[in-house]
Amino acid sequence: MVFQAGETIFNYMGGKWMPSATGRVESSINPARLQEVVGYVQTSSIEDLNQAVEAASLAKKAWRKLSAPARGEYLYRVADLLEQRLLEVAETMTREMGKTFVEAKGETARGVAILRYYAAEGMRKVGDVIPSTDSSALMYTTRVPLGVVGVITPWNFPVAIPLWKIAPALIYGNTVVFKPASETAVTAAQIMRCFHEASLPTGVINMVTGKGSVIGQGIIDHSSVNGITFTGSNETGKRVAYGAIHRGAKYQLEMGGKNPIIVAEDADLDDAVEATVNGGLRSTGQKCTATSRVIVVSAVYEVFKEKLLQRVRQIKVGDGMNPDIWMGPAANESQYQTVLSYMKAGIEAGASLIYGDQTTERNENGYFLKPAIFENVSNEMSIVREEIFGPVLVLMKAHSFEEAIEMANDSEFGLSASVFTKNIGSMLEFVNEMEAGLVRINSESAGVELQAPFGGMKQSSSHSREQGQAAIEFFTSIKTVFVKP
Numbered sequence: 307m308v309f310q311a312g313e314t315i316f317n318y319m320g321g322k323w324m325p326s327a328t329g330r331v332e333s334s335i336n337p338a339r340l341q342e343v344v345g346y347v348q349t350s351s352i353e354d355l356n357q358a359v360e361a362a363s364l365a366k367k368a369w370r371k372l373s374a375p376a377r378g379e380y381l382y383r384v385a386d387l388l389e390q391r392l393l394e395v396a397e398t399m400t401r402e403m404g405k406t407f408v409e410a411k412g413e414t415a416r417g418v419a420i421l422r423y424y425a426a427e428g429m430r431k432v433g434d435v436i437p438s439t440d441s442s443a444l445m446y447t448t449r450v451p452l453g454v455v456g457v458i459t460p461w462n463f464p465v466a467i468p469l470w471k472i473a474p475a476l477i478y479g480n481t482v483v484f485k486p487a488s489e490t491a492v493t494a495a496q497i498m499r500c501f502h503e504a505s506l507p508t509g510v511i512n513m514v515t516g517k518g519s520v521i522g523q524g525i526i527d528h529s530s531v532n533g534i535t536f537t538g539s540n541e542t543g544k545r546v547a548y549g550a551i552h553r554g555a556k557y558q559l560e561m562g563g564k565n566p567i568i569v570a571e572d573a574d575l576d577d578a579v580e581a582t583v584n585g586g587l588r589s590t591g592q593k594c595t596a597t598s599r600v601i602v603v604s605a606v607y608e609v610f611k612e613k614l615l616q617r618v619r620q621i622k623v624g625d626g627m628n629p630d631i632w633m634g635p636a637a638n639e640s641q642y643q644t645v646l647s648y649m650k651a652g653i654e655a656g657a658s659l660i661y662g663d664q665t666t667e668r669n670e671n672g673y674f675l676k677p678a679i680f681e682n683v684s685n686e687m688s689i690v691r692e693e694i695f696g697p698v699l700v701l702m703k704a705h706s707f708e709e710a711i712e713m714a715n716d717s718e719f720g721l722s723a724s725v726f727t728k729n730i731g732s733m734l735e736f737v738n739e740m741e742a743g744l745v746r747i748n749s750e751s752a753g754v755e756l757q758a759p760f761g762g763m764k765q766s767s768s769h770s771r772e773q774g775q776a777a778i779e780f781f782t783s784i785k786t787v788f789v790k791p
């Protein structure tokens with residue numbers, strides 16, 4: 307199947323592209339060219355979801371029985387196909403959700419690497435031999451798949467996030483029902499096309515598009531879905547958790563962040579500015595790992611602020627397909643309005659907007675926002691406490707390094723955090739004291755590596771970890787075996 311611009315995206319189930327019985331579609335719009343329809347996405351029904359879950363259930367026994375290296379061979383094939391189509395997939399991503407083409411290419415390449423990493427996982431050990439008190443017995447652990455896994459993903463990393471869930475799910479022997487974000491379902495279909503052409507056995511992977519409240523909720527509630535892996539907002543994440551607990555399904559959540567960068571007195575300020583800008587504003591600030599609180603020790607506050615303002619003035623905002631553009635639009639109207647309403651709330655609460663414009667009217671071509679920087683904020687303000695998911699930074703002054711860490715920890719979230727300092731003592735203090743799942747020294751807060759565990763503390767996650775070898779913990783159950791010959 308070759309996707310043409312403006313085409314309707316079918317569901318993928320039981321190895322076939324299927325129209326939804328509802329006959330209803332919604333258009334996926336280019337946020338940088340509002341007249342451009344990237345594709346039409348089906349608003350499927352529960353009946354469509356039930357068919358997909360049935361296909362995944364029928365496929366699970368044969369897939370589980372296949373050897374893990376054989377499952378890995380399929381993933382290698384998918385990786386090759388995605389690599390061949392890298393430019394096409396990246397262009398669809400840029401047109402569908404706005405991130406720059408450079409970032410979209412980087413993310414698609416990361417998707418290829420994720421597939422190859424998990425393909426190789428099929429050759430690694432899955433258990434341990436444990437000494438038994440009975441010297442004539444053999445005791446060991448092995449791992450078994452959960453069964454059918456529901457994958458619910460957001461729009462901000464439309465290739466990497468689905469793949470870092472789907473690839474480990476499959477390699478450890480699960481079958482998958484994938485519900486992509488409606489915003490990026492056309493990009494999701496490009497991924498499915500690679501799975502289809504790699505000829506995975508029928509029903510091993512299935513995709514159903516449609517409303518979160520129908521298809522997402524349907525996955526949460528479906529008695530044949532044994533595990534649910536979710537990335538997105540805290541509100542929806544909590545729904546997943548409540549629903550899964552209610553019926554005894556396993557679940558995993560990656561949710562929001564309000565990630566700090568601490569700039570110490572001895573920091574290299576130019577590097578710290580670059581990390582703040584890249585960490586906070588790349589992808590238009592729409593990353594759960596994005597820097598949003600910039601906590602600067604008072605001795606260097608004014609110099610840092612001037613350097614930051616100088617750097618932010620150089621940022622060009624526009625259509626991410628244009629190579630001169632550094633920052634694309636907000637992904638959609640709702641995201642655009644949310645950012646403007648947070649900016650308004652910040653001003654009303656008494657914060658000073660030192661860069662940006664909260665009255666930005668929607669440019670007739672797209673949802674473009676200028677980067678925004680606030681100062682004179684207090685920790686009760688919503689712009690300091692809540693995840694905005696946009697290009698908005700708050701500058702905060704700390705009187706000492708210790709106070710900076712206290713301020714950084716004063717948050718409901720704990721996903722990632724970064725510090726700039728040359729002092730090894732300060733680095734270690736930060737590593738020990740910072741309440742975050744990912745702590746980065748002299749580097750930006752965003753930038754997850756696929757071979758390392760990823761996840762947050764506090765309200766940022768379900769305290770589980772994704773990616774790297776940590777993924778095996780969610781996608782399998784341990785079975786302890788005792789053999790008495």
Ligand SMILES: NC(=O)C1=CN([C@@H]2O[C@H](COP(=O)(O)OP(=O)(O)OC[C@H]3O[C@@H](n4cnc5c(N)ncnc54)[C@H](OP(=O)(O)O)[C@@H]3O)[C@@H](O)[C@H]2O)C=CC1
Pocket residue numbers: 458459460461462485486487488489516517518519520521522523526537538539540542543545560561562563593594641644693694695
């Ligand atoms: N941590 C992260 O990486 C992300 C955080 N966010 C945060 O969330 C905010 C809102 O973004 P939004 O896209 O609405 O995030 P959501 O949490 O609503 O969406 C994430 C996924 O969940 C689905 N979903 C929505 N409602 C339900 C439901 N009731 N049951 C099951 N699944 C559901 C969505 O489907 P559908 O697309 O069809 O609505 C999508 O596939 C952002 O402003 C940001 O703060 C958003 C995206 C990623």
Ligand SMILES: O=C(O)CCC(=O)C(=O)O
Pocket residue numbers: 462463467537592593594595752753754
């Ligand atoms: O920073 C990254 O590379 C990944 C961020 C992420 O997982 C997210 O925004 O959902």
